[in-house]
Amino acid sequence: MRSFTRPLxxxxxxxxxxxEPQGALAHDAEGIQGGFVSGFFHPVLGxxxxxxxxxxxxxxxxxxxxxxxxxxxVFPVVMAFGAALGIAGVPLPAVETGIAGSALVLGLLIAFxxxxxxxxxxxxxxxxAIFHGYAHGAELPQxxxxxxxxxxxxLATGLLHLVGISYGLLGRWPAGRMAVRAAGxxxxxxGAGYLIGFA
Amino acid sequence: xxxxxxxxxxVAALAALTGDASAHAPMPGxxxxxxxxxxxxxxxxxxxxLVAAAAMFGQRWPQNAGQWLGAFALAVIAGIASxxxxxxxxxxxxxxxxxxxxxxxxxxxxxxxxxxxGAVAAAIAGFFIGLASxxxxxxxxxxxxxxxxxxxxxxxxxAYLAFASASLRLRFDRPWMAVGFRIVSAxxxxxxxxxxxxxxxxxxxxVPI
Numbered sequence: 001m002r003s004f005t006r007p008l009x010x011x012x013x014x015x016x017x018x019x020e021p022q023g024a025l026a027h028d029a030e031g032i033q034g035g036f037v038s039g040f041f042h043p044v045l046g047x048x049x050x051x052x053x054x055x056x057x058x059x060x061x062x063x064x065x066x067x068x069x070x071x072x073x074v075f076p077v078v079m080a081f082g083a084a085l086g087i088a089g090v091p092l093p094a095v096e097t098g099i100a101g102s103a104l105v106l107g108l109l110i111a112f113x114x115x116x117x118x119x120x121x122x123x124x125x126x127x128x129a130i131f132h133g134y135a136h137g138a139e140l141p142q143x144x145x146x147x148x149x150x151x152x153x154x155l156a157t158g159l160l161h162l163v164g165i166s167y168g169l170l171g172r173w174p175a176g177r178m179a180v181r182a183a184g185x186x187x188x189x190x191g192a193g194y195l196i197g198f199a
Numbered sequence: 200x201x202x203x204x205x206x207x208x209x210v211a212a213l214a215a216l217t218g219d220a221s222a223h224a225p226m227p228g229x230x231x232x233x234x235x236x237x238x239x240x241x242x243x244x245x246x247x248x249l250v251a252a253a254a255m256f257g258q259r260w261p262q263n264a265g266q267w268l269g270a271f272a273l274a275v276i277a278g279i280a281s282x283x284x285x286x287x288x289x290x291x292x293x294x295x296x297x298x299x300x301x302x303x304x305x306x307x308x309x310x311x312x313x314x315x316x317g318a319v320a321a322a323i324a325g326f327f328i329g330l331a332s333x334x335x336x337x338x339x340x341x342x343x344x345x346x347x348x349x350x351x352x353x354x355x356x357x358a359y360l361a362f363a364s365a366s367l368r369l370r371f372d373r374p375w376m377a378v379g380f381r382i383v384s385a386x387x388x389x390x391x392x393x394x395x396x397x398x399x400x401x402x403x404x405x406v407p408i
Binding site: 068069072073074076077079080081083084087088089137140141146147150151154155158 | 243304307308378381382384385386388389390391392393394395396397399400401
């Protein structure tokens, strides 16, 4: 029965896909697809964004509950306020420096196993989220579909946090704790590279 | 393939099948009551407000579901009535975004918050979804039938999404599921905040979203 069910399920999915009519979209990312894809890849294709967002999840997991969920909740909400500043065209100085600095500082905090009070960890993460949000938000009005773009980059941000959380859970074991701290060191080096212009 | 893997695979396959946006495009062949039914889910802002409310409902199902659904239903009537009395559409769109923002922030920050606050959030969502579901002016009976459809559609959509959300939480009754709900609520809030900012800026410069 099991060997029958799986092909039947795949066949049903394939049939459904064929019944879903849509035009050929080869290499033409416009509208919802273009908006979502460009939004999704905006944080993913910049290493400074990637390492900083992974660091947020990594640090949250390293600090343990409740930071493991508070930091990934605080970051996207405050990031959205930063994006609002970018959308409104409010000038914000040193955005790229802030993004690179976020990787440097968060990486160092992980590498040195810093355990500040929860409120302070939230404030640090929120402060850096403003810069990331601003960078995304400034591009949002020009995107093919702003709504899909916003969903894409929020989703990508959350998934990068999840990557960090997953890796950070290694910290339950002594060897894993060293691996997490080493990852923090690598993140801080990448941040430093962006900060001084090597990356 | 396990049941869970089949579900994930199926949802992923469906998510990959995104079509073109058709928000508020004409709906040939759908008129009257049925046009009213689909109206509350015909724009992204309405869907965002509904999903935000459903995430909030899902966290508290079944404790406060009856009160909140009742508050939502009454508010939909109030919103539809306000639309008929001439409230401007811009108020509906901005209201939907602010409703999605406040509801999802409430769900993210206070999943065990006061029942009254949840009822107020549900009522605000219902009001603006009703306001945004007002059809073009026509004769009395056609308009009444379409508005009745909008009332039914809004409540069915919320009940369906809320039940789906609650089923997911109850099916996987684990601590990480509660955390997941809070994180997803924060994502919804983030999208709503950005769309609010974009809507205000583009409304001020008269650029359509």
